Amino acid sequence: MPSAQPIRRIAINTGGGDAPGLNAVIRAVVVSALNRGWECYGVREGFNGVLFPERYPDGGMVRLNRDRVRGITHLGGTILGTTNKGNPLAYPLRMPDGSVQTVDRTDEIVSYFAKHEIDALISIGGDGSLTIAHALAQKGMRVVGVPKTIDNDLDKTNTTFGFDTAVSFATESIDRLHSTAESHQRVMVIEVMGRYAGWIALHAGISGGAHAILIPEIPFDIESLADKLRERESQGRFYSLVVVAEGAQPIDGQRAIVEPAEIGQAERLGGIGERISRAIGKLTGKETRTVVLGHLLRGGSPTTFDRLAALRFGAAAVRALEEGHSGVMVALHHPNVMYVPLAEVAGRMKAVPLDCDTVQTGRDLGICFGD
């Protein structure tokens, strides 16, 4: 039921891993809010500004005026800072006996905003941040979420901002690797981000003309990958490019975990590319090299698509609040931006559907998926 309470002051925060376009959302929110006569504040580093106001000279929130957001649309990162640690729904606290327990700190967030007379929050983030936003909305706060992640693994929106920039960079990187791979007759393995979903690997791999793509949704058989490379060799194609998502998993083995999950922090992945390089070197006798794109995918200026999506999301989030909505996420449903309940987004993940036409396109083009 839309709220009729007028808005005078809103806050905005950015949570989780950064993604190109965050600053564009911030600018669109601030300008759209100021144009309605609202005041706008930015929370420092996820919810840290609220949970630890004493750490910040400005008390954890910064007043956002036009000057603060001028000329930031094209900048990567976030002027507010972000964190993917310390989920306030399960905040890790070390006990005197050395054990770690979790506490729900969302009531502190609600009180902080009430104390500072913040009427509503626009929370920009991925699955984790939007789950927190959903919990805050359930506690009565007026909250609108904005979907962000380079991984594109959020449900109920055609796409998240940040994804297009990451895919564009990965595609350009793959383009550049063709010539060196061919000149040296090598197999190049390109590892990209994508913890649980293989959207970046799939889109960049197909667009960049990769010969094999390994994604978390399709457990791979290293023998079938080796067969593909041998087949290319027998056809006189002495080089190959293999794109692998960091969360790809062999049918008979484990994902490549650098650091296991801890309370309040997801596991850290990395190294599957090098593992695959070594294995296919052994199986095929080919010389191999590994390129890890990693955090390069999160940097740089957002593409036109991401900028526009981010600006549209930011402006739509303000309109949603003005229309009295809460507990919703702005979402791209081509060609429009819609509002979807946060309840339908929180705690869900959008994996690559194995029957989607993009996977089918890859198969039709002869790309090996390792199955």
Ligand code: F6P
């Ligand atoms: O933004 C999501 C993501 O890009 C994942 O694909 C990756 O596993 C993770 O971030 C890495 O985040 P960080 O190194 O910042 O903890």
